[in-house]
Amino acid sequence: MAFLTLEGVSKEFGTFTAVRDVSLTIDKGEFVSLLGPSGCGKTTTLQMIAGLVEPTEGRISLDGRDITREKPNRRGLGVVFQSYALFPHMTVAQNVAFGLEMRRVPHAERTDRVREALMLVQLSSFADRYPRQLSGGQRQRVAVARALVIAPPVLLLDEPLSNLDAKLREEMQFELRRIQRKVGTTTIMVTHDQAEALSISDRVVVMEGGRMTQVDAPYRLYEQPSNAFISSFVGKTNLLAGTWRRNGTTSAADIGGVLLEASAPEIAAGTPVTLSIRPEKILVRDAGAGRLKGRVASRFFLGSQWLFTVETPIGIMTVSTPNLGVEPAAEGSPVGLDWSPDNMRIIAGNAAAAA
Amino acid sequence: MIARSSTLSAPWLLAGPGALFFFGLVLLPLALTVILSFHAYDHSTGIQNAFTVSHYITVVTDGYYLEIFWRTLRIAALTTLICAAIGVPEAYILSRMRDPWRSVFLLVIIGPLLVSVVVRTFGWSMLLGSQGLVNQALQLVGFAPVRILYTETAIVIALVHVMLPFMVIPVWTALQKLDPMVEAAAWTLGASHFTALRRVVMPQVTLGMLSGSLIVFGLSASAFAVPALLGGRRLKMVATLVYDEYLHELNWPLGAAIAIIVLVANLCIMLAYNRMVEARARRTLG
Ligand SMILES: Nc1ncnc2c1ncn2[C@@H]1O[C@H](COP(=O)(O)OP(=O)(O)OP(=O)(O)O)[C@@H](O)[C@H]1O
Ligand SMILES: [Mg+2]
Numbered sequence: 001m002a003f004l005t006l007e008g009v010s011k012e013f014g015t016f017t018a019v020r021d022v023s024l025t026i027d028k029g030e031f032v033s034l035l036g037p038s039g040c041g042k043t044t045t046l047q048m049i050a051g052l053v054e055p056t057e058g059r060i061s062l063d064g065r066d067i068t069r070e071k072p073n074r075r076g077l078g079v080v081f082q083s084y085a086l087f088p089h090m091t092v093a094q095n096v097a098f099g100l101e102m103r104r105v106p107h108a109e110r111t112d113r114v115r116e117a118l119m120l121v122q123l124s125s126f127a128d129r130y131p132r133q134l135s136g137g138q139r140q141r142v143a144v145a146r147a148l149v150i151a152p153p154v155l156l157l158d159e160p161l162s163n164l165d166a167k168l169r170e171e172m173q174f175e176l177r178r179i180q181r182k183v184g185t186t187t188i189m190v191t192h193d194q195a196e197a198l199s200i201s202d203r204v205v206v207m208e209g210g211r212m213t214q215v216d217a218p219y220r221l222y223e224q225p226s227n228a229f230i231s232s233f234v235g236k237t238n239l240l241a242g243t244w245r246r247n248g249t250t251s252a253a254d255i256g257g258v259l260l261e262a263s264a265p266e267i268a269a270g271t272p273v274t275l276s277i278r279p280e281k282i283l284v285r286d287a288g289a290g291r292l293k294g295r296v297a298s299r300f301f302l303g304s305q306w307l308f309t310v311e312t313p314i315g316i317m318t319v320s321t322p323n324l325g326v327e328p329a330a331e332g333s334p335v336g337l338d339w340s341p342d343n344m345r346i347i348a349g350n351a352a353a354a355a
Numbered sequence: 356m357i358a359r360s361s362t363l364s365a366p367w368l369l370a371g372p373g374a375l376f377f378f379g380l381v382l383l384p385l386a387l388t389v390i391l392s393f394h395a396y397d398h399s400t401g402i403q404n405a406f407t408v409s410h411y412i413t414v415v416t417d418g419y420y421l422e423i424f425w426r427t428l429r430i431a432a433l434t435t436l437i438c439a440a441i442g443v444p445e446a447y448i449l450s451r452m453r454d455p456w457r458s459v460f461l462l463v464i465i466g467p468l469l470v471s472v473v474v475r476t477f478g479w480s481m482l483l484g485s486q487g488l489v490n491q492a493l494q495l496v497g498f499a500p501v502r503i504l505y506t507e508t509a510i511v512i513a514l515v516h517v518m519l520p521f522m523v524i525p526v527w528t529a530l531q532k533l534d535p536m537v538e539a540a541a542w543t544l545g546a547s548h549f550t551a552l553r554r555v556v557m558p559q560v561t562l563g564m565l566s567g568s569l570i571v572f573g574l575s576a577s578a579f580a581v582p583a584l585l586g587g588r589r590l591k592m593v594a595t596l597v598y599d600e601y602l603h604e605l606n607w608p609l610g611a612a613i614a615i616i617v618l619v620a621n622l623c624i625m626l627a628y629n630r631m632v633e634a635r636a637r638r639t640l641g
Contacts, residue, residue, distance in 0.1 A: 052539045072542040079543040085536035089558040098554075102545035150544065 003028035003186055004049070004154060009058030011044050018044045020210040022058070029184040031177065033197035036207035037233065042190040043082055045207070046156050049188065050079045062154065073102075078152035080160040082190075084143040086131040092118070092142050093127040099150040117149040120175055122168075136163045144172070148179065155180075157189040161196065173200050194234045198222060206230050228347050231276045238282075238317050240275040244268070253346075255314045260291070262344040274347050279320040281343040284308065284329060290338030292317075296329050310337060385618075392611035402608060410612035420596070420613070424620075427592045430507060430582075431575035434514040438571045441515070442522030443564055447556070449523070450530040464523050472517055476584045479513040480504060483585070505587035513581045518574060522567040529563030530556075565632040569625055576621055593617045 004026040011019040019041040026032050034042045047053040049060060051072035060068045067075055078099075087095050093114050100110045118124045121141035131139055140163045147155060157176075161169045177200055180187045191197050197204045198218040206214045206221070214226045225231035228239055242255035246269040252259040253275050262275060287293065294312035306328055308319045317337065321328060329335050392410060395403040414420045449460055467475060482488050483503040490500040503509050533556065541551035582592040591599070593613065600610030 050539075050543055052543070072539065073545050073547055075543075076545065077543060079540065081536050081540060083534055083536050085534055085540040087537060087541070087555055098541070098546075099544035102550070146540075146544070 002026070003030075003063055004188075005059075005061045006045075006049070007059045007061075009045070009048060009055045009060060011041075011048060011053060012056045018210055019048070019055075022207075022212050024205060024212065024215065026186060026188065028186055029180065031180050031187045031189070031200065031202045033201040033204045034188065034190045034207060035194060035197040035204050035234070036192065038192060040207045041210040042192075042207055043158055046079075046158055046188065046190055049154075050077055050156050051075050076150075076152055078147035078150055078155045078185075080140075080143045080147045080155075080157045082158040084131075084139050086139055086142055086146075088131055091128050091130055092123060092134070095131070095142055096146045096149050099146060103150065113149050117145040120148065121145045121172070137165070137168065140164065141172070151183065151185075153186060155185050155187045155189075157187065159190055159192070162191075162193070169196075176200065198234070204234075206234070224345070225276070225347065228274055228276070231345070231347055236279050236318055236320075237276045238279065240277075240314060242273060242275065244271045244273050253344075258292070258314050260314075260344065261341050262346060267346070276345045276347050277339060277343055279307070279318045280305075281339055282317065282319045283338045284310075284319060284321055285336040285338050287334035287336055290336030292337040293334065294337055295334050296331050299328070299331050310335060312337065388611045389615060391608055392615050394608045396606050396608045398606075401605075410609045411616070413609065414612055414616055423591050423593060423596050424616075426507070426590075427576055427617075430510055430514065430592060431572050433511050434518060434575040435568045435572045437511065437515045438518050438522040439564055439568055442519055442567065443526050443560065445519075446523045446526035446530055446560070446563075447552075449527060461527075465520055467516065468520055472580045473584070475517065476513055476581050479509065479516070480585055483509050483512070504585065505590055507586075507590065509585040510582050510590070510592070513585050514575050514578060517578075517581065518571040521570045521574065522564070525563040525567040525570070526560050527563075529560045533559045562632065562636050565628075565635070569628055569632070572628075573621060573625055577617070 002025045004024075006022055006024045009019065009022045010017065022045060024032075034045060036042055044053055048055045051067070051070060055068060058068070059066060062075070087098065090098070096114045096117055097110055100113060105113070114127075115124065118127055121144055123138060123141055123145065126134065126138060126142075131142065134142065140160065144157070144160050147157070155176075160176075161172050164172060173196065176187065176189075179185060189197075189200070198221070201218055203215060204218055204221050205212055208229055214221060214230055216224070221230070222235055225234060231237045232239065240253070240255045240260070242253040242260075244267045245252050245254045245259065246267075250261065251267070252261045253273055255275070260275065267273065283290070292312050292314070294310040294317065297309045297311045297316065299309075300307040301323075302320075303323070305320050305322050308321070308329070310317045310319055319337065391402075393406045393408065395405040395407045395409070397403055445464070449457060449464070452460060480487075484490070485500060485502065485504065487504070489503065494500055503512075537559075538551050538555055541555045542548070546554065577594050578592065579594040579598065582590070583595050583598070586592065586595065594617075597610045597614050597617070600606050600613060604610075
């Protein structure tokens, strides 16, 4: 049941194309994240949906109604701006109440809803302050409250949690998710924090240079990135460039003279390929064991896990292991690396096989 | 110790030239004018060495002077009002223009400042004269010619032209500081363009408008060239009145008394206004 649809939407600023041919279908009540590096066109895409930027090409429809040229004040969407865009001359409570006032919500109900929204973002005691008297994170939460309070059918959030500390951010993510579940608000959130995108969304849209390059559920995106960029942007990964070799029934990738076995589709021998393996899929064994020998170059303690960089004959590999309460291999000590061949992904080079 | 004393004297040394300048060119002449205004004057013998407050009493009791004061106040207030009514929308449109046009129009607005007020005023007197362009156009369409030159209308028209940049520039500066997304935020919350302007943009530019009004009012109330050239001999404003007292009547003490009264009146009005502006600024911007 498509609720919000973008069909071939593009935006050009002069000769520069900020968004190129984006098509996306979002269901009612879905939580979708737009993920991508800075300047890839996330804000522009969001503002086209909000009606603040007019698409050069394409069509946007909401609930079966074409809204491509509709004025922003008739769309009734809740928007959180990247720059917050709070009204500087109004108090926090007046800022939050503005949307309700425009909707002619009676005074008593308005006060209640504003109080509720401020409670939600934990700013009840700040109702009478002006935006300039707030910290960056507090302003951001006012912006979130102002968008939530009008109970819009679609929420467009442009990096709504970027300025919050880890704990508060987690709580706000939980709240957004709860509201979306409870009220069924369709939510589109822009972020460049991949962990946030993966943890909170039903689907993640990856954008690169104005294009949508992959749309998938977080788990599938992480496990089956469609290109090398995504595999390194979404989570960490080890990328290994080599050539495909075939010997009867077994096949392997030749990385600078070292053969790494990988389960693979039909790829012709001699094709250049890129292999990708996630740090957490690699196991650290004693020296001599495993598939690859190496030496720990450095080691970082991240609390719940250890992050190693290991020098191997095929280059530096990043490996992470869970913290099991005992100190792992020290810097400089020789180790063996092992993994299950199923976890070795082939990302470039399979285009030829698919064709 | 040495370093300490030099840091202590540094502010004085730095402020010195400015203070000297201010003292020499503003305070001293002002003090002399105040003293002059209390000197007695006699038509046959000139300035006497006796002191009197009679000039002040003459000015505040004589209907002739009071009328000129009221006229000055009226013209300055009207000019300020019209400048705000034209200048604020002008600045808003300007700030929403795209770049080549924005620069062009900004130049058009600021350009007149490069031309001497006297030259521009002569331009207006040619346009507004009985055989000027305006009257010729009126006659062409079949209307009777109207007398504009040497009326308050002519003075207000020319003053608005001269003062407009002083209104546009502070408002434009205030608009530059406003995040355009703030207006967009109001739209997404359901406000129409007009409501967004009224509720969100206007309160932000009020401060610029108020400071612009202060400048326009002050300059209009003390304007000389425009009333001198467009008001004629009979229609005087205070600046031209002071000029006449000094140079035609040669009654310097009376001229000085008028000048001081104008200064005090202007100061009172502007300080009161400024307090209002500041109170408002505290409420909206801090
Ligand atoms: N008004 C504009 N005129 C010209 N170029 C623009 C304009 N707005 C955006 N761009 C360009 O379009 C591209 C996409 O901008 P956008 O703001 O959508 O990026 P983003 O993905 O939101 O980045 P970030 O994560 O840094 O916020 C950028 O390269 C930007 O320079
Ligand atoms: Mg952005």
